[in-house]
Amino acid sequence: MRVALLSMLDSAGEPGEGHKAFIPFAGKTVARRQIELALALGCERVVCLADNLGPGLIALQHEVESAGAKFHVISVPRALCGLVYATDELIMLADGVLPLADEARDILAKGNAIVVVSAETGIPAGFERIDLNHAWAGALVMPGKLVERLNELPQDCDGVSSLLRIALQGRVPERVLPDAVLAEGRWAMLSTVGDATSLEPAWFRRHAASADPFTPGRWLAFGLAARFGVGWLNRGIRPAYLLTCAVLLLCLALAGGWMGMIAGGFAALGFSWFLADASQSLDHGERAGRERKPFFAKVIQAFALAADLAVIALLAMAMDGMFASLFALLFIPLTLMGLVWLVPYLSRKRWAGLLGDRVVLALILALGATMDILPELTQCLILILVGCAIILSRAERRLTQI
Structure with a gap:
């Protein structure tokens, strides 16, 4: 013993x-x-x-x-x-x-x-x-x-x-x-x-998770957590608290979309992603030097999946009545999120990460909803992502050459 x-x-x-x-x-x-x-x-x-x-x-x-x-x-x-x-x-x-x-x-x-x-x-x-x-x-x-x-x-x-x-x-x-x-x-x-x-700030910044500037939403969230994380922890603010706030904002986003406030829903969704990323960085710093438990990582993954589904739901709510069938209604949102998942994995280039940044995506969609051009903007994003997928896949030689 x-x-x-x-x-x-x-x-x-x-x-x-x-x-x-x-x-x-x-x-x-x-x-x-x-x-x-x-x-x-x-x-x-x-x-x-x-x-x-x-x-x-x-x-x-x-x-x-x-x-x-x-x-x-x-x-x-x-x-x-x-x-x-x-x-x-x-x-x-x-x-x-x-x-x-x-x-x-x-x-x-x-x-x-x-x-x-x-x-x-x-x-x-x-x-x-x-x-x-x-x-x-x-x-x-x-x-x-x-x-x-x-x-x-x-x-x-x-x-x-x-x-x-x-x-x-x-x-x-x-x-x-x-x-x-x-x-x-x-x-x-x-x-x-x-x-x-005197030791805390440098130690925490070294162990908190970091992100590439080409994923600006995550980079900003991780940067703020690295800068203020020690103060948050000393005040009793734990990663789970930030993640709980992110989940509540996700629910608020869906509720706003249901009541017709699509722009506010996307804005709340973007901020919820931001808080989830900050909680992930804070968790890395808090757990430095001891064994990591997989539970928090699994909760983050579940949140990411739920947040992506929330984008699909909000887009469907915004375009409700424009299509005759449910399949046609969901086609554009599913295509958009499928490309957002796929395109960043087609290349090792740093700038490809920008195409999968959820905070940026949510803010762009919130802007489109505010300007009442959300369907057209969504279709333009799909075309941009398809073009980027072709360019990236050819650059990485991942498509069969004919």
């Missing part, structure tokens, strides 16, 4: 800032991010070394227990001996370590190891030197049988430092993290709230 030990004793360094473990970073405390890492590594028991059981720890307890693991709080290091057996593995994370590097997670997942960084970069970053060339990166995996040596030390010993020395004396192998991990802020030692504040 794997047991995680998280230290939550050190103060944040400034009066009133509390403990390092509860420094917020991009909407989550350091302690919560450490617990997410521990659970991702398969820990069945999480032990927190803390001086009291406050509201912050109670919230962490609920998260751990909801994941099916056991949660314990101890105030003295020796109490750990009764929670870790000789056959267990102990994963220890130091106070204030921000665990967002996949490289470190891979090292810890493989078994016994002391994660280290070069002393040249690690010492200035706040990590503890362990020898001439290396500093401890604040994470290790050690055999459970070594934990019993805590009983040989004084009652008031520093638990984290003591276990680190025990692991070094027990010849637990050292594994080096690349310097780039520290430079990119994917693994850091946070001592104050100011450390987190």
Whole structure:
């Protein structure tokens, strides 16, 4: 069994800032991010070394227990001996370590190891030197049988430092993290709230999803999420909230079309796509450094399909009465959306992405509805897309040459 030990004793360094473990970073405390890492590594028991059981720890307890693991709080290091057996593995994370590097997670997942960084970069970053060339990166995996040596030390010993020395004396192998991990802020030692504040923006922009400028709607949505995402997360705005707003706008668009407000319906639909793209970028940033869950991606795919069907529905509502049969009514909207799906996949050229940008499409159709030329505009878009399909497919040599 794997047991995680998280230290939550050190103060944040400034009066009133509390403990390092509860420094917020991009909407989550350091302690919560450490617990997410521990659970991702398969820990069945999480032990927190803390001086009291406050509201912050109670919230962490609920998260751990909801994941099916056991949660314990101890105030003295020796109490750990009764929670870790000789056959267990102990994963220890130091106070204030921000665990967002996949490289470190891979090292810890493989078994016994002391994660280290070069002393040249690690010492200035706040990590503890362990020898001439290396500093401890604040994470290790050690055999459970070594934990019993805590009983040989004084009652008031520093638990984290003591276990680190025990692991070094027990010849637990050292594994080096690349310097780039520290430079990119994917693994850091946070001592104050100011450390987190200075690190957050660049870190989030690096991990939030990005898009090509030739897809202007998505590019703008991703850019805004990258610019303001940290502020949103720190204010409690989660990706699911943006996606929920996108779904509500999608429903509003359909309701507007049903009541004859076709231009407003397309405008609402374009903004709903914009919010869905922003939520996707925000989700990428929020989940950086931990295992991604497919549920959110599946919801995004379902929304994209529903939004494309909404375009067909709005066009059909706008042209209702112009055709004698339902098939004839749906032919133009289905042709348009079929080409919007197909054409961007016919070429690797960057500008081809513009032909599939849903936000741009919705705004163009909203403009056509406002000017009362929506049927004619839709037919022109179909001709343009057919022409682009021929040009792109010939350029990529994907059509059979006669």
